[in-house]
Amino acid sequence: MKSKKRTTIYDIAEKLNIAASSVSRALSNSNHVNEATKKLVLKTAAELNYKRNTLASNLRKGKSKTIGVVVPFINQNFFSNVIAGIEEASYQKGYNLIICQSNELQSKEIKCVNTLINQHVDCIVISLSVDSSDHQHLQNVIDNGIELIQFDRVADELETLKVINDNEQASFEAVSHMIEQGYKRIALLEGPQNLQIFRQRKVGYLNALKKYDMPILDELIIENAWTKELGANATRKLLNLPEPPDAIFASTSDFSALGVLEVASVMGIKVPSQLGICGYSNEAFTEITSPSITTIDQFSVYMGKTVANLYFQEMENKDETEVVPKIISIKPKLLIRSSTQRKTV
Known part of the structure; x- marks a missing residue:
């Protein structure tokens, strides 16, 4: 079925036998058009089901809104x-x-x-x-x-x-919390370091370890673990270390943290007694997982x-x-x- 042609100001002008510019002024409630013409234009526009092209009108004014x-x-x-x-x-x-x-x-x-x-x-x-x-x-x-x-x-x-966001401070507080909960070997799942937010989150992690005089171990820092699948892969690697971590900070996202939680569940590792998990972003599912996931709300x-x-x-x-x-x-x-x-x- 052929679509109906959109009514334009030229259609209204043709029906009323007046200039298109007069129609445009009438539709814009210009003082340069008398009231009788305005009423006639508006009545005809309604009859022809005219819809104003707001984008075109705004562009003529220099704004698309x-x-x-x-x-x-x-x-x-x-x-x-x-x-x-x-x-x-x-x-x-x-x-x-x-x-x-x-x-x-x-x-x-x-x-x-x-x-x-x-x-x-x-x-x-x-x-x-x-x-x-x-x-x-x-x-x-x-x-x-x-x-x-x-x-x-x-x-x-x-x-x-x-x-x-103040990513550095948020990560510092998250890792400090895990240390205060008694975790000794806290791993970091980090995002691509070409992005500022992930560099800042890593700095927060490192600063917390330094504050509490805990060693910084390269084997506990996994690069580019920013999706659920990558988080799960990183977790399997970490938990198969001779000395596995007892906590994992998924600084990239809650999806990565969900990958951690799923691997821990499959491996029979109890959370939080054997493994602590913290995510980032406060995705809706973090409240309803079992256990619920500690995270960072970015408002x-x-x-x-x-x-x-x-x-x-x-x-x-x-x-x-x-x-x-x-x-x-x-x-x-x-x-x-x-x-x-x-x-x-």
Whole structure:
């Protein structure tokens, strides 16, 4: 079945035998059109089922009132909550979102960014993919006069608005907690070190060991264990060591921590008495696993709202002397659950 042609201002103009510019002014409630013409145009527009092209109208005014968001995965609790926060704050300002996911591939991330540039969005909000290395596509955003805001996973060298977590302090608190629970050999599942957040989390882990005069052992640090499958593989390797760890900090994600928990269950290792487990991000499932998983809440919805409000604040102050902070850091919270509680409080 052939789709019905969309009604335009030219159709209205033709029916009323007036200029299209007069129709446009009438629909915009311009003072340059008399009331009788306005009423006639509005009546005819309703009869012809005319729908205003808001995007085209906004573009003529120099704004699309659209924010593009690029995240590694839409269906992860952290990123979906950030998007929800951005949407809530943006909706109140009359803005819409275009959401893309990179699937942790820089090649797809680049395509997403280029698509958003071509869509003439006003702002692009992005959290980098794990294999992100070259950032020319982000520089292209800036060169096209589009506001760029990075969150969570950011490129250090680009001077843009950023909303981040204090990853180093959060990791320090998590490892310190496990040490205070009596764990002696704490392993680290680390993420790709090309990303700032994973470097910071590793520093927090190392600082906690140093504070408590515990040895730093290379055999207990496993690289690139950032998915459930990679976390499980790393756990099997660690638990088969001559001296296996008695705790594992999955600094990459709760999915990695879930991989740890599943391997421990299969191997008959009791959590938390024989093995402590801590994840990162407070995914929804961490509360309902058995045992529940200690994790770090990044206040993702609040982060999203902060991202959007940072953009609106920047826009409002473009011509003002007030300086908008370029980097906002949100302090995460350690959520202590059963998987690390060997000692009763």
